[in-house]
Amino acid sequence: MAVYKRTYRGYSGAITPSWSRFLVLFRFSRETLFRSKVQTAFFVLCFFFPLLCLLGIYANAHLSVFSFLGRRSEPLLNINGQFFFTYLTVQSTLSFILAAFIGPGLVSPDLANGALTLYLCRPLSRTEYVLGKMSVLVIVLSWITWVPGLLLFAVQASLSGWQWLADNLWIATGIVWGSFIWILILSLLSLALSAWVKWRIAAGGLLLATFWVGAGFAQAINAVLRTKQGYLLDVGNLVAAIWHGLFRDGVNMGFSVTEAWIALLAFCGFCLLLLMRKVKANEVIR
Amino acid sequence: MPQANQTETTTSPAAVPATVTAPRDGPPVIELRGLSVRLAGREVLRDLTCSFSGRTIGLLGPNGAGKSTLINTLLGFWSPSAGSAHVFGSDIRTEAKKIRTLIGYMPENDAFISNMTAVSFIRLMAELSGLPSEAALERAHEALFYVGLGEARYRKLGTYSLGMKQLAKLAQAIAHGPKLLILDEPTNGLDPPARQRMIRLVREMRDSREMHIVLCSHLLRDVEETCEEVVILKQGRVVHYSNLEDERRSNRRFLELELYGDTERFLEAVESLGCESAPGARNRLKLVLAENVEIRDIYNIAAAQNVQLRRVSFRRDTLEDIFLKAMENTNGGL
Structure with missing residues (x-):
């Protein structure tokens, strides 16, 4: 119907499958994601370190290039679990900052002016809403963590041969799982905080503060009680403990990997609880 | 009403x-x-x-x-x-x-x-x-x-x-x-x-x-x-x-009239059409019109009986009346 024919008419066309509705949220959120130049610039910046690593891996495999320098053909870098652990540490730090930029802008605009009611009065559940919003963070953060990580691993495998690949396949598992754990925690926390603190900038700041305050609190407990169990309150340390397990470097954080898993699960549960308390169409006024 | x-x-x-x-x-x-x-x-x-x-x-x-x-x-x-x-x-x-x-x-x-x-x-x-x-x-x-x-x-x-x-x-x-x-x-x-x-x-x-x-x-x-x-x-x-x-539809059939002239004959004529009437003070009359009676018929009767209709008003319950009644009838008032 032409828009100038201003009469009401119903809709009798095709309907999209119910399961695909959360992807609509992903698409619309993604469109607004890189409107900020600073955000876009930072996202691009996140690819510099993987690029540097790529150059390092390439140079390491082509040492003859440096023969004119009179250098002996000793490896420049040890491309092993430690190398990829360092890679993941740097990229996870960058992804943390990127999540502080992106995360709060996903839920808070919907809550600020009551638009959430309009989402939930449609055939979209609260879980689908959270999934849709989370998928934005998961995909964007994946682009700067495990995707380039796996690419680096693949390049190294192609340069070193099948034997290296077979011996070090656990590194690829570590990259993927380590990244996923980190992304999941960042996504849940940033969405939960932005649901409670509707001002976007404050929510971003709170995300950064949660990690730093948690770390400080953990240090204080350790100092007062002369223990290392305080680190269980530091999310960064919990993730690091699991990563050390995944990358098999034998570093002891003062608590077991199982304890770290339990603490992280409790943390995720708490974030979900915060999120579900706020992601509602209406609140009961007592 | x-x-x-x-x-x-x-x-x-x-x-x-x-x-x-x-x-x-x-x-x-x-x-x-x-x-x-x-x-x-x-x-x-x-x-x-x-x-x-x-x-x-x-x-x-x-x-x-x-x-x-x-x-x-x-x-x-x-x-x-x-x-x-x-x-x-x-x-x-x-x-x-x-x-x-x-x-x-x-x-x-x-x-x-x-x-x-x-x-x-x-x-x-x-x-x-x-x-x-x-x-x-x-x-x-x-x-x-x-x-x-x-x-x-x-x-x-x-x-x-x-x-x-x-x-x-x-x-x-x-x-x-x-x-x-x-x-x-x-x-x-x-x-x-x-x-x-x-x-x-x-x-x-x-x-x-x-x-x-x-x-x-x-x-x-x-x-x-x-x-x-x-x-x-x-x-x-x-x-x-x-x-x-x-x-x-139902309320349209309620009329309030103020007459001048021979109201007795007017009333008889109106009731002969099947309308219900309730005389009030000072030549005032309330009518419930029968199904087949239109307001035009009332005017015609008045002309035939040489009765002046000085005021004719439809009285119908507004939604406000209905609302207020509903509020009052449940527990004695708003």
Whole structure:
């Protein structure tokens, strides 16, 4: 119907499958994601370190290039679990900052002016809403963590041969799982905080503060009680403990990997609880 | 005029406080069977049993009567503590998603994303209702033009005036072509011309016969101008149901006259046509017109009997009268 024919008419066309509705949220959120130049610039910046690593891996495999320098053909870098652990540490730090930029802008605009009611009065559940919003963070953060990580691993495998690949396949598992754990925690926390603190900038700041305050609190407990169990309150340390397990470097954080898993699960549960308390169409006024 | 409330489709609150059934000739739009809703330990809706099939249903009641809770329950936001509710035959407990596909909802409060343009916002909402991307975009443009925001559709919603935001809320509610449109206080905060525009749109949509409309308002005039059926809630109970169309039709037959001349012969002539009369003081007369008698006949009799009609007035119950009676009859006053 032409828009100038201003009469009401119903809709009798095709309907999209119910399961695909959360992807609509992903698409619309993604469109607004890189409107900020600073955000876009930072996202691009996140690819510099993987690029540097790529150059390092390439140079390491082509040492003859440096023969004119009179250098002996000793490896420049040890491309092993430690190398990829360092890679993941740097990229996870960058992804943390990127999540502080992106995360709060996903839920808070919907809550600020009551638009959430309009989402939930449609055939979209609260879980689908959270999934849709989370998928934005998961995909964007994946682009700067495990995707380039796996690419680096693949390049190294192609340069070193099948034997290296077979011996070090656990590194690829570590990259993927380590990244996923980190992304999941960042996504849940940033969405939960932005649901409670509707001002976007404050929510971003709170995300950064949660990690730093948690770390400080953990240090204080350790100092007062002369223990290392305080680190269980530091999310960064919990993730690091699991990563050390995944990358098999034998570093002891003062608590077991199982304890770290339990603490992280409790943390995720708490974030979900915060999120579900706020992601509602209406609140009961007592 | 006590007879005005004695029509078949009007339920006196004293007679049947919570059980009303509208006449229907198809599956009911909304059917409540003993519906109770408890929020924060308080029973907000109590044992509602109603069935509505009309095109436009007005939901009236004082603040805290449970109007919004009823709407939220139909949308699946609250779960019933007892009883059940069906929308187009679908149970709100088990088929909430299906029901939401059929419903368009315009909430009372602000509901928008301030940094989105109107067309993007409406498109997003239409897509979430299940429309494919291209169809959603087309419908978003159409809906915005229809409500009168065509020229402002690329402006961010945060820059809209209150009246424009109301229209944008209406546009998002109709963009996906719902079968049931729920409007919660649609004229809130609108100036008279904007209110007129909103009422006209509601009437047009009603007359398009593409959808049923539930209009929840505390402005009786809005309901009176747009609705066929009215349900009045008080303290979580249905205290009155009336079919306004029937009310209007029946009330049209009540006349108040002031005569000068030979009233006796005039009365005899009028009663011979089957009309009921009740003489009052000072040549005043109340008439209940018989079915086949028109007002013209009364004028003709007056001319034939050489009686002057100095005042003729239709007396019909306004919705306000009905509302006030409903409020008074339940527990002795407002």
